[in-house]
Amino acid sequence: MTSSLHILILGHGEMGHAMEYLLKDRHTFAIWEQFPQRNYPYTMLEQSAPLADIVLFCLPVNPHREVTQRIAPLLKRNGSCVSIAKGLDESGKTAAQIFAENLPAHQPYALLYGPMISEEIRAGRYAFAQLGCHDLAAFHAIQGCFNHTRLYIEHTFDIAGISWPVILKNVYAMAFGMADELQLGDNVRGYLATAVLQELNQITQVMGGQADSSYHLAGLGDLITTATSESSHHHELGRKLAREETDGISGEGPHTLKMIKQHRLLNTENYRLFQLIGEIVQNPRNVRSKFDDYFKQAFQHPPQN
Incomplete structure (x- = not known):
């Protein structure tokens, strides 16, 4: 004891x-x-x-x-x-x-x-x-x-490997809230989970974390908790953005987007979903159309052999 x-x-x-x-x-x-x-x-x-x-x-x-x-x-x-x-x-x-x-x-x-x-x-x-x-x-x-x-x-x-997934999950959780507000369905939620994990894994390694960091409690575990809970602040932010509301859009997720851009911590062009969320936070208009365009772009290139 x-x-x-x-x-x-x-x-x-x-x-x-x-x-x-x-x-x-x-x-x-x-x-x-x-x-x-x-x-x-x-x-x-x-x-x-x-x-x-x-x-x-x-x-x-x-x-x-x-x-x-x-x-x-x-x-x-x-x-x-x-x-x-x-x-x-x-x-x-x-x-x-x-x-x-x-x-x-x-x-x-x-x-x-x-x-x-x-x-x-x-x-x-x-x-x-x-x-x-x-x-x-x-x-x-x-x-x-x-x-x-x-x-x-x-x-x-793996300190870097747990630090970055928990920071970035607040950004990605907003996408789940947007999808739920737009009633895009369970299939989209399943897709978002895989797309987020892929980007989390890539970014975390760029930031010095180990290759499997995002699949543990501070990554996948915390992502599910924040992205799917109706009581989650960032899930609710995503819902507000999908309704094209701009008041009260604050929290760690929007602040993380701002800091990454201000300090050039990432080349966000390499991460399509992350970039989409940032664009919507900056301009929450025609959110459904932005998701449509994102899905088309994400699947327009066939897999490489």
């Missing part, structure tokens, strides 16, 4: 509450909130960071750099920083890249990605994730924190 650890939870939104639910009965924990508005005994970073065995970043990726720089001098030598953020910051960097650039070389860090809907966690349902980190001792400590819960964690060294 894992002994009680000191856990610092950064951020008290949906996932902050989910982590609190999972850990409160077995570990000593404190919660820091960047913008506290409720009557809750939030901690100060300077007070809790030096005590923390594990720091859980339940924050969007944009504040990661500032917060990491604040706590880096305060952390225990073997204290682990763990992020669940699935996005790019304004410089186009992933949470893993931010940790690598701003933590001391000896400081362990990890990424926790997979099918982890916060509402289901707090309802006592199962959740699953890959934990990407280079330090196996840190992995065992983090996994041990959740041994008594229904969050099941497996290890991978």
Whole structure:
């Protein structure tokens, strides 16, 4: 049985509450909130960071750099920083890249990605994730924190390989919402699943991930969860775009499209579906016709021998 650890939870939104639910009965924990508005005994970073065995970043990726720089001098030598953020910051960097650039070389860090809907966690349902980190001792400590819960964690060294699928799936999930709103049918949903996986696999390898990265929990698992759930924010964004609505089109998916274009992280012309989604987000008009054109182009060239 894992002994009680000191856990610092950064951020008290949906996932902050989910982590609190999972850990409160077995570990000593404190919660820091960047913008506290409720009557809750939030901690100060300077007070809790030096005590923390594990720091859980339940924050969007944009504040990661500032917060990491604040706590880096305060952390225990073997204290682990763990992020669940699935996005790019304004410089186009992933949470893993931010940790690598701003933590001391000896400081362990990890990424926790997979099918982890916060509402289901707090309802006592199962959740699953890959934990990407280079330090196996840190992995065992983090996994041990959740041994008594229904969050099941497996290890991978492939940090780039889990970072990019979970970021890009927010983009691709919008296509599923568009198709459902347009009532394109189950056949199209099946096609989208294969087309997305193919592009995810290609992009992830370009970004430094292993060839099979997209077929695991942080890839296919998280894609299905986000792309097919009616409660998914990005699925709903896709529905809005198919209705040619432009208000409220915000989130990690649209932001990822913007950052990839702004920082030229990808040659998007190589990825037809990704490019289609970007065009629709920019100009949500005649969405059905754009899908028609996409399917025709996707199948106009016969397979090469």
